[in-house]
Amino acid sequence: MDLHFGDSKPTDEERAAVDALLGPPDSAWEGSDDRTDTDLRWAKGGHTARGRRDQLLPGLHALNDRVGWISEGGLDYLCRRLTVPPAEAYGVATFYSMFSLKPRPRTVVRVCTDIACAGPSADLCTSLESRLGPADTPVEGGAVWERSPCLGLCERAPAALVIRAGTDADAVAAAADAAGSAGSAGSAGSAGSAGSAGSAPPETAVERPAVAAESGAYAVVAPATPHALVEAARDPGAAAAEPAPVGAVPQAGGPGRDRLALLHRVGRVDPASLDDYRAFDGYAALRRAFTLGPAGVIREVTDSGLLGRGGAAFPTGRKWQATAAQPDHPHYLVCNADESEPGTFKDRVLMEGDPYALIEAMTIAGYATGAHRGYLYLRGEYPRARRRIEHALAAARTRGLLGPDVLGQGYAFDIEVRRGAGAYICGEETAIFNSVEGYRGEPRSKPPFPVEKGLFGKPTVVNNVETLVNVLPVLTMGAEAYAATGTGASTGPKLFCVSGSVSRPGLYELPFGATLGELLRLAGQPDPERLRAVLLGGAAGGFVRPDELDIPLTFEGTREAGTTLGSGVVLALDDSVPLPRVLLRIAEFFRDESCGQCVPCRVGTVRQEEALTRLLDRRNGEAADTAADVALLREVGAAMRDASICGLGQTAWNAVESAIDRLGAYA
Amino acid sequence: MSAVPLQPPRRLVEFTLDGEPVRVPEGSTLLDACRAAGKDVPTLCQGDTLTPKNACRVCMVEVEGARTLAPACSRRAEAGMEVRTDSERARHSRKLVLELLASSTDLSTTPRAAEWIEEYGAEPGRFGEDAATVAEEPKVDNDLYVRDYDKCILCYKCVDACGEQWQNTFAIAVAGRGFDARISTEHDAPLTDSACVYCGNCIEVCPTGALSFKTEFDMREAGTWDEERQTETTTVCAYCGVGCNLTLHVQDNDIVKVSSPHDNPVTHGNLCIKGRFGYQHVQQH
Numbered sequence: 001m002d003l004h005f006g007d008s009k010p011t012d013e014e015r016a017a018v019d020a021l022l023g024p025p026d027s028a029w030e031g032s033d034d035r036t037d038t039d040l041r042w043a044k045g046g047h048t049a050r051g052r053r054d055q056l057l058p059g060l061h062a063l064n065d066r067v068g069w070i071s072e073g074g075l076d077y078l079c080r081r082l083t084v085p086p087a088e089a090y091g092v093a094t095f096y097s098m099f100s101l102k103p104r105p106r107t108v109v110r111v112c113t114d115i116a117c118a119g120p121s122a123d124l125c126t127s128l129e130s131r132l133g134p135a136d137t138p139v140e141g142g143a144v145w146e147r148s149p150c151l152g153l154c155e156r157a158p159a160a161l162v163i164r165a166g167t168d169a170d171a172v173a174a175a176a177d178a179a180g181s182a183g184s185a186g187s188a189g190s191a192g193s194a195g196s197a198g199s200a201p202p203e204t205a206v207e208r209p210a211v212a213a214e215s216g217a218y219a220v221v222a223p224a225t226p227h228a229l230v231e232a233a234r235d236p237g238a239a240a241a242e243p244a245p246v247g248a249v250p251q252a253g254g255p256g257r258d259r260l261a262l263l264h265r266v267g268r269v270d271p272a273s274l275d276d277y278r279a280f281d282g283y284a285a286l287r288r289a290f291t292l293g294p295a296g297v298i299r300e301v302t303d304s305g306l307l308g309r310g311g312a313a314f315p316t317g318r319k320w321q322a323t324a325a326q327p328d329h330p331h332y333l334v335c336n337a338d339e340s341e342p343g344t345f346k347d348r349v350l351m352e353g354d355p356y357a358l359i360e361a362m363t364i365a366g367y368a369t370g371a372h373r374g375y376l377y378l379r380g381e382y383p384r385a386r387r388r389i390e391h392a393l394a395a396a397r398t399r400g401l402l403g404p405d406v407l408g409q410g411y412a413f414d415i416e417v418r419r420g421a422g423a424y425i426c427g428e429e430t431a432i433f434n435s436v437e438g439y440r441g442e443p444r445s446k447p448p449f450p451v452e453k454g455l456f457g458k459p460t461v462v463n464n465v466e467t468l469v470n471v472l473p474v475l476t477m478g479a480e481a482y483a484a485t486g487t488g489a490s491t492g493p494k495l496f497c498v499s500g501s502v503s504r505p506g507l508y509e510l511p512f513g514a515t516l517g518e519l520l521r522l523a524g525q526p527d528p529e530r531l532r533a534v535l536l537g538g539a540a541g542g543f544v545r546p547d548e549l550d551i552p553l554t555f556e557g558t559r560e561a562g563t564t565l566g567s568g569v570v571l572a573l574d575d576s577v578p579l580p581r582v583l584l585r586i587a588e589f590f591r592d593e594s595c596g597q598c599v600p601c602r603v604g605t606v607r608q609e610e611a612l613t614r615l616l617d618r619r620n621g622e623a624a625d626t627a628a629d630v631a632l633l634r635e636v637g638a639a640m641r642d643a644s645i646c647g648l649g650q651t652a653w654n655a656v657e658s659a660i661d662r663l664g665a666y667a
Numbered sequence: 668m669s670a671v672p673l674q675p676p677r678r679l680v681e682f683t684l685d686g687e688p689v690r691v692p693e694g695s696t697l698l699d700a701c702r703a704a705g706k707d708v709p710t711l712c713q714g715d716t717l718t719p720k721n722a723c724r725v726c727m728v729e730v731e732g733a734r735t736l737a738p739a740c741s742r743r744a745e746a747g748m749e750v751r752t753d754s755e756r757a758r759h760s761r762k763l764v765l766e767l768l769a770s771s772t773d774l775s776t777t778p779r780a781a782e783w784i785e786e787y788g789a790e791p792g793r794f795g796e797d798a799a800t801v802a803e804e805p806k807v808d809n810d811l812y813v814r815d816y817d818k819c820i821l822c823y824k825c826v827d828a829c830g831e832q833w834q835n836t837f838a839i840a841v842a843g844r845g846f847d848a849r850i851s852t853e854h855d856a857p858l859t860d861s862a863c864v865y866c867g868n869c870i871e872v873c874p875t876g877a878l879s880f881k882t883e884f885d886m887r888e889a890g891t892w893d894e895e896r897q898t899e900t901t902t903v904c905a906y907c908g909v910g911c912n913l914t915l916h917v918q919d920n921d922i923v924k925v926s927s928p929h930d931n932p933v934t935h936g937n938l939c940i941k942g943r944f945g946y947q948h949v950q951q952h
Contacts, residue, residue: 607767
């Protein structure tokens with residue numbers, strides 16, 4: 001490989017951002033300005049130099065976080081440091097929606113306009129247009145705002161995320177967050193928060209001296225009002241603290257909270273306190289795992305009947321067994337926390353409210369499958385979850401719960417957080433590997449399957465956050481007791497993300513087998529008369545009618561009813577929501593999020609969107625034209641389902657099809 | 668020395684292809700099996716000198732018991748498989764993929780595209796006048812070759828040939844996402860500012876004519892390009908001692924294009940800038 005670079009030079013700020021991640025350059029070959037005599041004698045290249053390709057995405061984040069966009073000089077410098085061809089790095093950078101390759105203001109406001117937020121955010125967008133100018137149009141010295149796919153804050157619609165680039169974005173945000181959580185954790189009855197840094201009053205935690213304009217920050221504004229959003233865009237560091245994660249769990253205040261197996265700690269423990277976690281049964285499961293041994297853990301998980309909660313419902317025990325049995329080493333563990341399915345926010349609540357649980361579960365999964373390294377691929381739009389997880393990882397390392405000798409058992413394991421950058425497709429189980437490795441997040445063709453050739457071409461287990469967290473009750477209760485909850489084919493508890501037209505939206509935990517109607521009643525679906533439809537499983541899921549509320553919420557029950565549980569989205573739509581607009585929004589989502597690799601999905605999602613736009617515009621028009629467009633949708637949909645490489649294209653037509661077939665849309 | 672590399676004998680795999688039992692060497696793809704059985708399966712992103720990306724999805728076949736169709740170009744034959752190349756589902760997907768391609772890109776220079784469109788009864792026009800197209804202007808930024816991405820179906824072959832599969836230059840990559848994805852240099856810079864070494868190996872593998880010799884591009888613009896009148900003469904490159912085979916495409920006594928035989932054990936169809944473009948001295952008029 002003969003790298004070719006342009007003449008663009010990085011600014012001092014860009015150089016500092018990259019060096020903060022990678023350390024100072026070793027030689028002129030790596031982009032150092034000073035060429036030494038040894039540089040003239042030995043070329044630094046080969047596999048060692050190229051072996052850090054997986055630092056490309058973190059490097060792009062470093063530039064984008066510091067400056068707000070990625071310049072030619074910045075990208076070139078990063079490429080020199082990592083021995084990556086600039087054309088490839090450009091291809092990777094342009095793949096992600098959170099990066100900009102064109103100059104833009106330091107402050108970016110992302111307003112969710114996805115299904116759950118579509119209604120409430122309409123006025124918000126109109127208002128922002130008058131206050132900040134049109135979307136995607138930078139204002140000199142101000143902010144730029146853009147429409148965003150689901151931000152995973154559906155229980156607090158409409159949601160918005162403000163990101164300001166600058167130095168130490170994380171430190172500033174962490175201080176603000178700690179200040180916010182001190183109050184909220186205290187009110188939730190936690191004793192452990194007093195000692196944390198959060199005891200500082202908010203005024204001192206969010207210092208705003210003269211350098212304020214240069215320091216980065218995040219602000220999650222949800223529910224968002226135009227005023228709050230404009231204020232947050234002016235100074236994200238001073239925005240009101242986010243409510244505690246427990247606010248997303250309506251059951252936490254109820255009488256049955258002790259029966260919850262996955263959410264029982266949320267709101268009760270201080271997510272920043274490892275002691276708190278241990279006082280609430282933390283690390284009991286890992287201890288049991290060490291007494292069982294890897295094969296014993298896999299047997300327990302297999303016997304528990306645990307099925308993957310990410311949407312595909314694959315038996316977790318079988319996946320672990322298949323990976324553990326691979327002779328090729330090393331094995332890797334990847335936790336899929338790239339939760340981006342519109343309407344889904346369960347993983348966020350788990351990571352924000354009970355981060356150690358995920359870390360413990362990952363350690364168990366790594367131990368069982370013979371992995372010594374776990375990657376936690378976290379959605380880029382979840383700043384608070386990331387801070388919680390990073391903090392928890394550091395604490396676990398200090399206490400010997402991660403590292404070369406976990407719990408003194410001679411087992412080495414550590415976890416690295418990899419941040420996504422705005423691409424739904426990276427939640428696909430093979431696209432996530434390409435993203436971590438520093439390539440475009442395009443799905444790979446299967447076979448070979450991840451258990452055989454996954455991350456870095458090695459045997460890899462990929463599990464969703466919720467799946468992993470389920471391993472804790474499997475080990476603490478025992479497989480038999482765990483399998484006794486739920487139904488025969490769907491065992492254990494399930495999380496449901498309820499949003500839309502309900503009075504108590506949020507994250508609910510129910511044993512498999514409850515009906516859709518029971519869940520909606522729990523979430524306060526006020527008026528059955530007004531319910532128009534329920535979207536199950538998110539954009540890749542399907543709609544059901546209000547007279548189908550007796551569908552049992554199990555994998556087999558939904559399959560029998562011709563629909564899907566997907567990732568656990570339950571989005572209620574009442575008669576105030578225009579269905580054709582929702583369908584168009586779903587089609588726009590898939591068009592935006594298609595990676596573009598295969599033809600059926602790349603062009604098919606565009607043609608689907610065009611047909612739905614025509615149907616929306618026509619409304620009371622020619623019946624013949626409507627029928628023709630519906631027939632066209634069916635044909636395109638069938639080809640996308642049959643011929644796309646990955647699940648995105650294969651499911652991009654599901655929701656629209658179910659709306660036509662079950663709800664009689666466009667009839 | 669034998670010109671044909673000797674390989675250890677491979678075990679045969681037996682499976683059913685369109686109801687007929689067939690036997691192919693282990694490791695063969697379904698496409699290999701189809702071709703051996705004399706079946707014509709359309710392909711675009713598959714190339715004889717490259718590992719297929721299986722991105723175009725025109726070669727889809729139905730494998731009994733599978734939830735989705737399988738790309739014949741990359742799915743390997745397994746014992747006991749039941750494969751149907753001409754099922755309703757497979758034909759429907761091919762037809763739709765051809766419609767999606769032809770409605771969004773210019774397939775006028777894609778060999779066999781018109782034939783397949785007719786064979787599968789594809790009607791690209793039915794997506795309407797307003798159907799989005801890639802809408803690109805030809806990029807003419809050097810004297811040797813032209814990139815007309817209006818004709819690009821994003822098969823990744825040029826990227827693979829430029830990158831790790833052949834040339835190791837990495838001058839181009841896919842940039843952007845979804846329908847906006849395009850083959851691009853860094854920051855969409857002109858080729859002259861990129862890492863391109865003008866080997867032209869990307870032209871060699873391009874299945875649609877999106878990449879073409881400047882000579883061919885200009886002649887097509889002028890309406891003088893006529894493959895009927897062209898002769899092909901294979902000779903040995905005179906520049907260095909490697910001994911690459913060159914195939915000179917000659918129209919009206921002028922060299923209009925240079926390629927190399929894909930089965931040549933030295934080049935596998937690849938050349939360098941001299942062999943590919945350095946022929947002007949032959950024809951000083």
